[in-house]
Amino acid sequence: MLFWFMFHKKKPMSLVSHHDIVRLFERSFRRAGLSLEFSKGFNPQPKISFAQPLPLGVEGEREYGEFLLADGAKNNEIDLDNENDLDSMVKMINKNLTDGLKILDLKKVEASSVPKLMSIIDASLYEMDFGEVLPLENLEKTIKEILDSDELKIITQKKDKKGKKTKQKEKDIKPLIFKLQIQNHSLEALIKSGSRGNLRPDELARAILEKSSEYNSNNLEEIIHSIKFVRKELYYDQNLKEKEIDEVSLKPIWEYNMGI
Known part of the structure; x- marks a missing residue:
C-alpha cells in the first residue's frame, strides 16, 4: 500500500544529511505503529524514498516523500481508508519526529501504477x-x-x-x-x-x-x-x-x- 507525504525540513534539520533524515522518518513510522515494507536481499531496507533530496544546509517548505506499508499488517489498527484515521497517523508520526521535520499532509495512492516521485x-x-x-x-x-x-x-x-x-x-x-x-x-x-x-x-x-x-x-x-x-x-x-x-x-x- 503506497502513500505520499508532504513535509517541511527546517533548521536545525536542514544541517542533517539525507541519509540520517531517512533513518529519522523510518524510526518515526515504526514508533507510530506502522509496518513498512522492506526490500529483498541480504540487506533489506525500508521502502521510503524522496522526490529530490535537499542540498545540505538548504531548508524546504514543501518537500515530498513516499513509503510502502506491508500488506496484511495491522498498522496500529488504523483504518487506512478513513481520512480521520489518516490525520491521526500524521499526528502520531509528527509526535516522534525531531524539531525541524514535520509532515504537513498524507495521502493514500489509489492508482495501480504510479511513477516514482523522483522520476516526475x-x-x-x-x-x-x-x-x-x-x-x-x-x-x-x-x-x-x-x-x-x-x-x-x-x-x-x-x-x-x-x-x-x-x-x-x-x-x-x-x-x-x-x-x-x-x-x-x-x-x-x-x-x-x-x-x-x-x-x-x-x-x-x-x-x-x-x-x-x-x-x-x-x-x-x-x-x-x-x-x-x-x-x-x-x-x-x-x-x-x-x-x-x-x-x-x-x-x-x-x-x-x-x-x-
Whole structure:
C-alpha cells in the first residue's frame, strides 16, 4: 500500500544529511505503529524514498516523500481508508519526529501504477536571500542583465570517487532558468530540476555573483555558503509527452494527476 507525504525540513534539520533524515522518518513510522515494507536481499531496507533530496544546509517548505506499508499488517489498527484515521497517523508520526521535520499532509495512492516521485520532478522554486553578500540594488541590476542576455555560462568541475577535482567544463545555464524575480528583498528562482535538466541553486548563485562583478571566482565558495537558500516547491510538467518543459504547464507535485 503506497502513500505520499508532504513535509517541511527546517533548521536545525536542514544541517542533517539525507541519509540520517531517512533513518529519522523510518524510526518515526515504526514508533507510530506502522509496518513498512522492506526490500529483498541480504540487506533489506525500508521502502521510503524522496522526490529530490535537499542540498545540505538548504531548508524546504514543501518537500515530498513516499513509503510502502506491508500488506496484511495491522498498522496500529488504523483504518487506512478513513481520512480521520489518516490525520491521526500524521499526528502520531509528527509526535516522534525531531524539531525541524514535520509532515504537513498524507495521502493514500489509489492508482495501480504510479511513477516514482523522483522520476516526475521537472522544476524547483527557490528563495535565495543574498543579505549583505549582494545589496538589493546590485542584485536587481544583475538579474535584469541575466534576463536580457542570451546565455549565462558557468564553469563546472566534478570530483572523482577519491574527492579529487576532474576536468573543468563550461555550461550554459540560461536554458535551465524559467523565471527570476525579486520578492521582498530576496530572489525567487524557478529552475529546472530532475532527469530532463538540473540546475543546483548554488550554481545559480555563483553565476549571479560572477555576473555582478562584485567577486572573482577564487573566493566564492565561502561566500555562497553565507546565502540562505529555501526550496519552496517542487513541480512536475503536466505535458509529460512534450520534450521541452513549459513553465505554464508546471504544477506542484501534490497536484499530480494519478491518471496520467
